Amino acid sequence: MTINRTTGCAIQRRLLRPHDHQGLESPHGDHSPKSTTDLEPERRRLPQWAIYTIAISGSVLFLVVAATTTYLLLSRGKRDNTVMPWSTGLSGPLSKAFVAGVPSLGRAELQAACEDFINVIGSSSGCTLYKGTLSSGMEVAVVSASTHSAKDWSDRSEEQFKNKISVLSRVNHKNLMNLLGYCTCDEPFTRMMVFEYAPCGSLFEHLHIREAEDLDWPTRLRIIMGVAYCLEHMSQLEPPVMPASLSSSSIYLTEDYAAKISDVELWKDDDKDAALRDEESLVYRMGILLLEVISGRLPFSEDHGLLVLWASSYLDGKRPLHAMADPMLRSSVPDKQLAALCDVVRLCIHSDRKKRPAMAEVARLMRGVTALSPEQATPRNNPLWWAELEIASAADSG
Template sequence: MVFEYAPNGTLFEHLHVREAECLDWTARLRISMGIAYCLEHMHQLNPRVVPRNFDSSTIYLTDDFAAKVSDLDFWSDAKGGWNPSSATDDSTISDVDGMVHRYGTILLEILTGKVPYCEEEGSVEQWASGYLDGSMSVAEVIDSSLGWFPEEAARALCEVARSCMDPDPKKRPQMAQVAARMKEITALEPEGATPKVSPLWWAELEIMSSEGS
């Protein structure tokens, strides 16, 4: 499998590595929206595609800071190969619900600038629980390195993250609903969230074969 080179490294590096360029509010919106569109597309495929390793370290950024979900290690059976016919509907639905939850935690990571987990504060979800239950203000939650940010949009995005991380999987939205709500908040169409050189970036994965000499 061949992936287009993403020269700006990973989302994790830009959020948590001091030497990397800090992402401004606009860049974070575009990245969040791009990830949502990508997962929506994956979940609409037949069979649905569920990345096994999905976090900020497997989201790569292009030269214009568009997000590319990469490192797709598909669910495999005991023999090491994944057969869509061997997966039950229930297990696929469970995996998709898990991706929605992971999207919520990544969105929260983007908004807060907090690492996914540290010993002192626990997970970013645990750290932000004060805001999610109403005891912290949005200004206390959003990454302080951003400086100014639109509070109304920040609150709306935090609510998207909260809904994705609902403890009851049945109450979580589908990725299509998440992408639609994110589009309302960010006003970003797919064309605005994807690399300028690759409008169909989620369909770029190709299996390449060399011709015999």
């Protein structure tokens, strides 16, 4: 609440009005009007202490109103700087930047952030992934195309690169590794994108690598619900946006172990992959991911083959369902919850694509099992708040 100058004056008028009437009303009950000449002796006869009292009271009133106004203004400013969840994925300067066009960042800035591009944390045939730290202290993930020459960068690659930037500027979701900016440079040739960084590694690492911290059952449910809500949001965009891949390796975890879906190679898509990126295929992959989270097993292994085939004997009732749960947490998994999630899995991996539910229905069914709302499945801290400050300060300095 802010008290402006007009409101403050109105408050003072209301407080001072009784004193105005006291000077015009006769102490003897005579309400007949007095001339200005009759009033002058009364004003002159006003005691000195009364004048001092009125003056002091007015000063105190002014100070109280001024102090109250200042306090409310400062409180409002403090609330505005509090990190709060955003309703559509972004807020403040960054939201405006994405509406007008994704922020373009300088190569020198990213080079310094990534320690001269020696801090490599991942790679593929098409790109290299670096970890960087901006001058504000915010950690980011920088994805760079592996091409180092303009003559090796086709028009098709440039089109796909720009398309990804355009697509991700629409997708913004709390359970997505959101795009913060991009960098293009002809000398040296550079095509980079800057994303949020999730510091606790991938879901794959926590499920399958012994050195990583084990995930208990409630944490697994929170992670998988965050994934479901994000995919629901993406599938309901117009036009829908489907991630190029969905696996435990493409899901990263924040400091409080919330899910962040990563999709960093969209511009390398081939036309032959487009058929695998419809909603039916996405729902199928969601079913496989659910099996992986429940069982703690790899989607494919030399010993057991495909996970979906291994799980079929449990899903068909030939083996007890509770024996399918990860041995690391089998005793803590409620039988009723496990059975309900397996019902969702059966729907997701249905052999008839047309009988698989929509992603929104999958999210609804899973919420009925886990009782976790979208707010409960999202990161408690918003790292984009720091990105907003960084980009806003860079814009001001430019």
